[in-house]
Amino acid sequence: MLCAITAALLLLGCSPGGDRGGSGGTADTGTFDFAGNTPLGQLVPVDARQSAPAFAGELLDGTAFESTSLAGDITVVNFWGSWCAPCRVETPEFQAVYADVRDLGVRFLGVDVKDQRQLAQAFVDANGVGYPSLFDPRGEVALAFRGFPANVVPSTILLDRAGRVAAVYVAVVPEADLRRALDQLLAETAEDIPR
Template sequence: MRGSTRSVRAPRRLALLAVSALFLTLAGCSSSDVDQTTPGTRYEFNGATSAGEVIEATRRAVAPSFSGELLDGTPFDSADLDGDIAVLNFWGSWCAPCRVETPDFQAVYAEVRDQGVQFLGVDVKDDRQMASAFMTNVGAEYPSMFDPRGEVAMAFRGFPANVVPSTIVLDTEGRVAGVYTGAVARDDLQSVLSSLMQETGG
């Protein structure tokens, strides 16, 4: 009797092992893996990009649409960025690192503004007048959205809206080519834009 019991249990164990292996294989194909590797999918934050580097073109996801007002009250729609490389910089007048980073962004903006590259600041958790004064004082000439509730950051699913400054760079097809949390060095920003401009033959 003991021998027959063992012979019945063995196939059951093999069947359980086979089912477990199948489950593990399917579990490895998570939605985040698909978002990272399938062109045309909507962007979802899966981690920051290394400084000065860009996401491979085949792994870029489409950025969400967003709209709102600039600091001066002018309406803005993300469709205005279509066809250009775009640098979205999340900042606040209360943010100490932003005081160092913003002049560097302005310097790079002045270099590439006529080469198919747009800059857009996104002012978060701030007072409109203080934000406008900040941009004037640091000499920033590129436009900036007023986004006190962080709605633009939330549109980029999972993006850490509480990390300021942060920067998202889009390629000419409106895909996320880089996500950088914390201040971005001038040389690193230039390197990122140079890589994207080379993709378009610029």
């Protein structure tokens, strides 16, 4: 069974190296522990969401970044690489969605993995990406999300306004599916989100 899941994850995204694979279940601490991907366009039920880990790093432009700056906003965290063919399809679609929702309390954060800074910046420039990306050549941000398959690129994690993992997609996310998931998150009220 584990071999079948690992093979499926590798087929869904680019993978330059060995996959850590998904493991786990819900952690007793309520922090995120990867147990599997979310069907495209769908969300984890509000009462089953787990807190995202804190992470930090350096943006492609050299600016320091801390995940605490995302507090209170819905966030799309997208793991990508300039070497990843499916990312060339997904990134322009993510930029189009970002342009439509950035003023609605939705943030986008790219996480460039296993890459060279110059190639990553050229990819961002060529695709007209307006949202920031962390430069994470060793994949440390993905490793902060316990059990998350760090080598499956592209992958996307959606965080709700409370900083909890609302969806995990380990494949290309078509624009329509991303919009549907974000519409659901935007429709959640303050009463829906535990404090």
